Amino acid sequence: MQELKTDILVIGAGSGGLSVAAGASQMGADVILLEGHKMGGDCLNFGCVPSKALIASGKAAYGQAHSAALGVADVVPQVDYAAAKGHVHDVIAQIEPMDSQERFEGFGVNVIREFGSFVSPTQVQAGDNMITARRIVIATGSSPLVPPIPGLDQVPFYTNETIFDLRDKPEHLLIIGGGPIGMEMAQAHVRLGCKVTVVEGLKALGKDDPEAAAVVLDSLRADGVVIHEQAMVAQIRDNKGAIEIVTEAGEIYSGSHLLLAAGRKANTDRLNLKAAGIEPTRNGIKVDDALRTTNRRVYAIGDVAGGLQFTHVAGYHAGIIIRSALFGLPSKAKAAHIPWATYTDPELAQVGLTEAQAREQHGDKVEIARFDYHHNDRAISERKTKGFIKVMVVKGRPVGATIVGHQAGELINLWSLALANNLKMSQIAAMVSPYPTIGELNKRVAGAYFSPRLFENQMVKQVVRFVQRWMP
Numbered sequence: 001m002q003e004l005k006t007d008i009l010v011i012g013a014g015s016g017g018l019s020v021a022a023g024a025s026q027m028g029a030d031v032i033l034l035e036g037h038k039m040g041g042d043c044l045n046f047g048c049v050p051s052k053a054l055i056a057s058g059k060a061a062y063g064q065a066h067s068a069a070l071g072v073a074d075v076v077p078q079v080d081y082a083a084a085k086g087h088v089h090d091v092i093a094q095i096e097p098m099d100s101q102e103r104f105e106g107f108g109v110n111v112i113r114e115f116g117s118f119v120s121p122t123q124v125q126a127g128d129n130m131i132t133a134r135r136i137v138i139a140t141g142s143s144p145l146v147p148p149i150p151g152l153d154q155v156p157f158y159t160n161e162t163i164f165d166l167r168d169k170p171e172h173l174l175i176i177g178g179g180p181i182g183m184e185m186a187q188a189h190v191r192l193g194c195k196v197t198v199v200e201g202l203k204a205l206g207k208d209d210p211e212a213a214a215v216v217l218d219s220l221r222a223d224g225v226v227i228h229e230q231a232m233v234a235q236i237r238d239n240k241g242a243i244e245i246v247t248e249a250g251e252i253y254s255g256s257h258l259l260l261a262a263g264r265k266a267n268t269d270r271l272n273l274k275a276a277g278i279e280p281t282r283n284g285i286k287v288d289d290a291l292r293t294t295n296r297r298v299y300a301i302g303d304v305a306g307g308l309q310f311t312h313v314a315g316y317h318a319g320i321i322i323r324s325a326l327f328g329l330p331s332k333a334k335a336a337h338i339p340w341a342t343y344t345d346p347e348l349a350q351v352g353l354t355e356a357q358a359r360e361q362h363g364d365k366v367e368i369a370r371f372d373y374h375h376n377d378r379a380i381s382e383r384k385t386k387g388f389i390k391v392m393v394v395k396g397r398p399v400g401a402t403i404v405g406h407q408a409g410e411l412i413n414l415w416s417l418a419l420a421n422n423l424k425m426s427q428i429a430a431m432v433s434p435y436p437t438i439g440e441l442n443k444r445v446a447g448a449y450f451s452p453r454l455f456e457n458q459m460v461k462q463v464v465r466f467v468q469r470w471m472p
Contacts, residue, residue, distance in 0.1 A: 006031060009031075012267075020321050026108070210356075308340065346406055373441065
């Protein structure tokens, strides 16, 4: 057994772990990084990167079949599903060097390709290495949840960790789960020529604003995705080579392939948290506002911290850890300004409070500013008029924003900035956007907030009349 000592031990080489390791090492700390699977974690290999690459293939196919409105004849796209998957893996390969072992060793990080397990509050065993660390960061991420459905073990199925290796186009893809992953994969596959049926036990996109979610779901149905809501799965079975989903209501949905998109679970099983005095929760690991676990020397970040499960959250958490563990400065993680997006077509993005949450928390104090895409000239010119932006405002400051439509994931950035810095709507209104851009929607919704105050206010009109009468 090799004995190693270090300032910072990072367990997990996903986006959060890599950011901590690179930052800490380049700032002068001794860093050991453990990864028993793939460098880059879920985002690079099984999540954000491959899914967006496949979505791009689907958009290209859809564009060929729906271009007549732009004066270009529609054609039937010749989809090569295997080649689309080749595109996915090429994208991964292009990004892979940024997350490679060699690159991080170049930063001075000691990269050990083993899983880690606690043996004491300050020691972790990884293969033949016993590592003692002053500070430890758990960044092990999450994995697809495989629910205990009767019969599931009798049929082949895919998760996001395996679907991108499938090269034979599914004739009819069944998807269990109507969350963001399920909806993104449903639309990508239907646009690549597959039949797709989604079975969701509650509401599809149920965590999002219902009005915005309805816009997305209508678009998916228009594309050909069949979506069954309030359909709890009771059993899965094989019927002469076909996979059948049987619901509690007795409904049967049959297909050729099955994708599970029923949620995520934190990767904690290998860690032996008890040996380190770390308290787990149902969703991961218990942490305080500074991301410390019940062992004060150990932090947990990203998905395993039990909060929002997004790559950018893990990156944000990494910055909190750098400030706290390296410089000993107080630093707390906040969630109010954390945005998220679902990359369907149209996209759906959210930051802060939804309309329902804002009304629940602030009652009559909340005002809703809204602007529709069909009033944006750039959206009209590109035939992308489906959607809207609405901003929840309390005492002149935004507390949340919901955007559904073209480039919603890009537009939400401004509102994250506004919430992070406690900006006023007047500051957003003062922004100048180039014309014509989709980005004008952000300025126009701020204008919509002020319009009633300016154009429907009798006092304003009286002041204007007075000035016009007496001004030389």
